[in-house]
Amino acid sequence: MFRVIILLLFTNLFFNLHLSGNISKYINMKYAYFSKSMIVVLFLLTIAEGIRWYLAEKKQQHEEHIGCECHHDHDHEHHHEVHKIKESKGKKLKRFLSYSFVLVPALTGVLLPVATLNSQLVDAKGFQFPTLEDGNNKYGMHQVLNPDMSQFIGQDAFLDLVRKESKTYKIKDEIILTDDDYLKALEVIYNYSGDFVGKTVTLKGFTYNGPELNNNQIFLLRFGIIHCIADSGAFGMMIQFPNDIEIPNDQWYQVTGKLDTVYYPPMKAKIPVIKVTSYKTIGKPKDPYVYRNSFN
Secondary structure, eight states: OHHHHHHHHHHHHHHHHHHHTGGGGTBOGGGHHHHHHHHHHHHHHHHHHHHHHHHHHHHHHHHHHHHHHTOOOOHHHHHHHHHHHHHHHHHHHHHHHHHHHHHHHHHHHHHSOOOOOOHHHHHHHOOOOOOTTOSSOTTTTOEEESOOTHHHHOHHHHHHHHHHHHHHHHTOSEEEOOTTTHHHHHHHHHHTHHHHTTOEEEEEEEEEOOTTOOTTEEEEEEEEESSBGGGOEEEEEEEEOSSOOOOOTTOEEEEEEEEEEEEEGGGTEEEEEEEEEEEEEOOOOSSOOEEOOOOO
């Protein structure tokens, strides 16, 4: 019976995530067909497990009925039955405990609200960078500012991809980072920042007061999902106002300004910076995340 309940809960969990649209907070929607297929599979498994449980119950009732008709009052049989009952209780307790570990995520996924990633997660993971001198990314899948897809497609393939994608942007005097090409545009700007100095860039995201910033600087970030939430990162750029500013974390802004580069000590490198010419506060988008829609 526990298996039927657990399967039913997981089926309901994935179904509700798709129905509410919250599935986009966990995976890149271009892989949505995987989770949709899982709903069908889980539903079929629930039916199969329900039938198996029903037949097992009927069989047990039949055996108990036969056992009652054939019962003999012997001490040996009595002790054997007591031992079987104790053993059965022990197995049921172990089964209940093991199922509880599976049941908890199914229940929490249904009952608890879906949280949106924000600056608190950036603080929790640490706003840290691999330096340019590091051969490998010692921070693993935790990425900040600059999307690096090389770990998914290989370094040579990634550089070739960015080179091809850069042709679309280099011919523009004004670049607007939309939800659809946010990560792609950032890849190009970070890898060819010198070619974009002086161009007008428009960017939107949530504010984050990173380490070692001047009083007129802040980061504007968005969480990007490559495949699923496990490989998400906080991607964006430093923005620099003409005067000192005090902006708390997690305020959504849209800024426009001229692109330049600035040396940022934590990264031990020059990074792009938008020198703001105009800005405005905006509401948090319906879908605050951005996704890598393609690798071609």
